[in-house]
Amino acid sequence: MDKHAFIHACREGGQAMEQALLALDRTFFALLYRECARSLRDPDAARDLVQDTFVKIWRRCGTFHGESELLPWIRAIQRHAILDWLRKRRPEVPMDTLGGELAPEVAQRIADLSAQSLATPPDELRRSELHACFQRCWQRFEGAAPDHAAVMSWIVEDGLTHEQIGELLERTPGATREFISQCRKRARQHFSEWYELAFGLSDGNTRTVDDA
């Protein structure tokens, strides 16, 4: 389904809307569902949430004027819904109240590693080890800070800018800056083990910036 057909159905309503609703499902469900299931880690909830998204899309169809393609607009609506869902399940906890707050020395350690070392090109064994370590860290991160994890995924996937993140979060620029800063801090906290491994210190394989 393209945006012109969508706008037309929105204006027509009735049977056209019903047909368009089915077309939306057939065109976008699989894609939206996969993204949603990844963030929610709950396939059944993801299915419901995508259907919620379709309903919300029709409630707001009058606000879509075709400036962008349909998918990014739909995605933004779904991502709002995902963040709402995640926050309801696990309200955001300020960094300074976290029991396992990132120790300053860990943050410094990662900063030092990044400054002094380059990631070692991994051989097959290290690649597998790194991969497993990352998966472990990511799971912990998703569990502890699901909304930060979701937003970071979307930043990587779609190259979100500061402004786009602000719109997504419905926050002021200042609050958005704070959120991004927290993403980085929380990532350092949960990925410290992986950073160590990635920069090659565990097998004495570290390459300094000067060596490179």
Add this chain to the structure above:
Amino acid sequence: MHDDDALWLDALAGRATNDSATTREAHLLRAALSAREVQDLRVEKIDPAREQMLLARARRDGLIAAPRQRPQRLWFGLAAAAVVCLAFGLSLVQKNDEDAFVVRSAQGGTIQMTTADPHALKLRLLADLRAAGVKASGYQRLGSEGIDADLPPVLPESIVAVLNRYGLTRPADGVLRIEIAPLPDQ
């Protein structure tokens, strides 16, 4: 946001240009996140059950109107009634074919009946008479089925109804004798 965090965001989003500790940290994370294994969830592109759920949800939320059910229901009802009538008619015809009987005569006070299945008719008639309160007994003799029954002096409606249903006349002596023979061509 510190400039450092802004740089980190740009690098994570794939926009960073310079090489620094911050961008290396973010690039590493970006590469790992991009390569992250994602469970491949199988999803049907077209799923009628899912579509019905979606439409039901949209109707419940008042987005779309309920389907115009009246004509559909009417047609469905008519069709269903036609099917029922046809089935009933067929069964009736079949039933009549199988259960048809003829009351031929009442020679010597014995009512002669013929039918395709004398035994079945005997059992049915016996059951109906007994259900109406008549003491009736069945027998089989020389290839024919028979029923003897004593009727009360005053016939209640239930017995009259059975007699009428089978086309039987009330015997003068109050003893109902029936012989049921097979149809001549059987």
